[in-house]
Amino acid sequence: MVLFCAAVVLFLTIAVQKTIDREFLSSEQSVKELLYFPSAQAVKLFAGGNEMMIADYLWMRMIQYYAYHMRSDRRYEYLYPITDRLTDLDPKFMYPYTFGALLLVHDASDSVNSMRLLDKAKKMNPDKWEFPYMKGFILYIFLKQNDEAIREFLEASNLPNAWDGALRFAAWISKKQGQRKTSKLMWQQLYDKSSSKNERDVAQYYLDKITIEEEIDRLQSLAEKYRQLHGKWPKNLSELVVVGLTKSIVLDKFGRSYYWNETDCQVHNGTHDRYLRMIGKME
Amino acid sequence: MKRVLAIALNTFKETVRDRILYGLIFFVLLVLPGSRLVIPLAIGQEIKIMKDFGFAAITLFGLLISVVVGTTLVFKELDKRTIYVLVAKPVRRWELLLGKYFGLMGTLTVSFLIMSATMTVTIMMMGGKIDGLLGYSVFGIYMQFVVITSVAIFFSTLASPALSAAFTFCLFIAGTAADQLRLFADRMPGSFLKVAVNAISYLIPNLQNCNFRTEAVYGLEVPLSKIWLMTAYCLLYTGVMLILGSLVLERKDLK
Numbered sequence: 226m227v228l229f230c231a232a233v234v235l236f237l238t239i240a241v242q243k244t245i246d247r248e249f250l251s252s253e254q255s256v257k258e259l260l261y262f263p264s265a266q267a268v269k270l271f272a273g274g275n276e277m278m279i280a281d282y283l284w285m286r287m288i289q290y291y292a293y294h295m296r297s298d299r300r301y302e303y304l305y306p307i308t309d310r311l312t313d314l315d316p317k318f319m320y321p322y323t324f325g326a327l328l329l330v331h332d333a334s335d336s337v338n339s340m341r342l343l344d345k346a347k348k349m350n351p352d353k354w355e356f357p358y359m360k361g362f363i364l365y366i367f368l369k370q371n372d373e374a375i376r377e378f379l380e381a382s383n384l385p386n387a388w389d390g391a392l393r394f395a396a397w398i399s400k401k402q403g404q405r406k407t408s409k410l411m412w413q414q415l416y417d418k419s420s421s422k423n424e425r426d427v428a429q430y431y432l433d434k435i436t437i438e439e440e441i442d443r444l445q446s447l448a449e450k451y452r453q454l455h456g457k458w459p460k461n462l463s464e465l466v467v468v469g470l471t472k473s474i475v476l477d478k479f480g481r482s483y484y485w486n487e488t489d490c491q492v493h494n495g496t497h498d499r500y501l502r503m504i505g506k507m508e
Numbered sequence: 509m510k511r512v513l514a515i516a517l518n519t520f521k522e523t524v525r526d527r528i529l530y531g532l533i534f535f536v537l538l539v540l541p542g543s544r545l546v547i548p549l550a551i552g553q554e555i556k557i558m559k560d561f562g563f564a565a566i567t568l569f570g571l572l573i574s575v576v577v578g579t580t581l582v583f584k585e586l587d588k589r590t591i592y593v594l595v596a597k598p599v600r601r602w603e604l605l606l607g608k609y610f611g612l613m614g615t616l617t618v619s620f621l622i623m624s625a626t627m628t629v630t631i632m633m634m635g636g637k638i639d640g641l642l643g644y645s646v647f648g649i650y651m652q653f654v655v656i657t658s659v660a661i662f663f664s665t666l667a668s669p670a671l672s673a674a675f676t677f678c679l680f681i682a683g684t685a686a687d688q689l690r691l692f693a694d695r696m697p698g699s700f701l702k703v704a705v706n707a708i709s710y711l712i713p714n715l716q717n718c719n720f721r722t723e724a725v726y727g728l729e730v731p732l733s734k735i736w737l738m739t740a741y742c743l744l745y746t747g748v749m750l751i752l753g754s755l756v757l758e759r760k761d762l763k
Contacts, residue, residue, distance in 0.1 A: 266688075274567065274652075274684045274719050278560040284553065317726050320553055 519611020
């Protein structure tokens with residue numbers, strides 16, 4: 226009889242709990258509770274050395290929170306606070322920084338906190354190349370802030386065990402922007418640092434390309450000067466030598482010549498023309 | 509020494525019979541299937557979470573064994589008056605204390621070996637890497653309990669099991685935050701408070717010295733000198749606790 230009563234009371238207790246859960250427990254509610262989570266400093270004081278496990282718990286709650294809102298309203302107001310708390314508890318836990326930053330900018334459209342999180346990551350882990358790399362990636366892909374992206378990629382490339390892609394990206398972005406000098410420096414650095422022959426070949430390819438483009442620009446500016454002096458464009462580049470604007474017209478590294486195109490009044494180069502045809506910018 | 513060993517062996521058998529093994533079985537059953545539950549939630553961080561969980565579980569169970577058993581060991585002898593039989597043998601009181609300590613440490617050592625083996629096997633089954641850093645971390649936790657057990661036994665010579673357990677637990681929590689106390693000391697107004705808080709931070713056992721979990725989880729380097737210094741610190745602190753406990757027991761009126 227007593228056991229039966231105990232079973233009934235237990236059943237009622239469970240029923241009441243289910244009602245509470247249905248009425249009040251949602252992913253949002255459970256995350257709001259986390260906002261009343263004591264500060265990392267306080268948790269560390271009383272965690273008995275187990276703050277990393279508490280951070281893991283927050284990580285799993287963060288994933289659940291994200292998944293819930295991704296399937297429903299796509300609003301992630303508490304994503305940054307949770308990530309911030311858990312990285313306070315375990316500053317070396319890399320994934321929340323990078324994954325969190327990506328989710329913040331891509332899903333939550335919260336670029337400010339995304340950058341804030343990555344800046345914190347860099348401060349707490351100054352020797353990890355992944356964080357400036359991710360920051361550069363986000364700055365370039367999502368925020369279109371190329372100059373800042375280049376700075377971050379360069380910073381990443383100078384850190385221990387950095388992926389060579391950071392330097393390549395920095396060089397590629399600079400080149401695309403016309404920042405040829407910076408780009409040349411970066412490719413040179415990649416060439417000097419790389420232990421891979423293939424990578425050095427790629428770096429050399431871009432260095433040669435930049436050298437050719439620099440020479441094209443130099444000759445074009447001389448042609449412009451010729452026009453200012455004589456009131457017309459030169460018929461060919463030898464005329465620049467004849468009037469003393471330059472000592473000689475050299476061949477490029479591959480033995481191809483620079484030449485003047487009377488149709489578009491531009492300096493061209495055989496190697497550069499081949500490149501432009503390859504990328505479909507020239508017929 | 510023979511008397512100490514005899515008491516130690518007896519204590520070991522007694523504590524093992526004290527259902528500690530059931531706790532270990534529970535640990536083994538908790539960790540292995542528990543790790544499988546973690547996997548869907550962890551999003552690529554299974555090994556890290558398993559390590560964190562494993563270390564926390566070993567710490568919890570180690571603390572339970574140290575505190576629950578350690579605080580009753582000497583008290584039981586005093587309470588049941590069985591200490592008279594021993595003292596009449598003749599067994600010196602410090603030999604009794606040492607024997608109890610080593611007996612409990614024997615049980616703790618066996619428990620640690622089982623728990624760390626369980627954790628290692630679980631990590632291997634999950635595809636994780638087993639390296640020396642894991643061993644350092646488990647050794648660090650073990651040394652924490654070398655200290656905490658001595659603290660529990662010291663308190664058991666002074667107070668009832670409930671009070672001893674409370675004091676030991678508080679000292680454990682304070683010990684894991686001892687270096688933070690020193691940071692607080694710097695911010696204290698007035699030199700007296702600074703000195704007082706600093707002194708307290710040195711008097712409580714600095715268990716943070718024994719914490720190599722970050723290194724084990726993130727593969728960071730641990731200088732060997734740090735391990736030696738940590739071991740020396742723990743052994744010295746344990747020595748102080750056992751000496752104080754012996755002094756208290758020597759002066760205790762057994763009537």
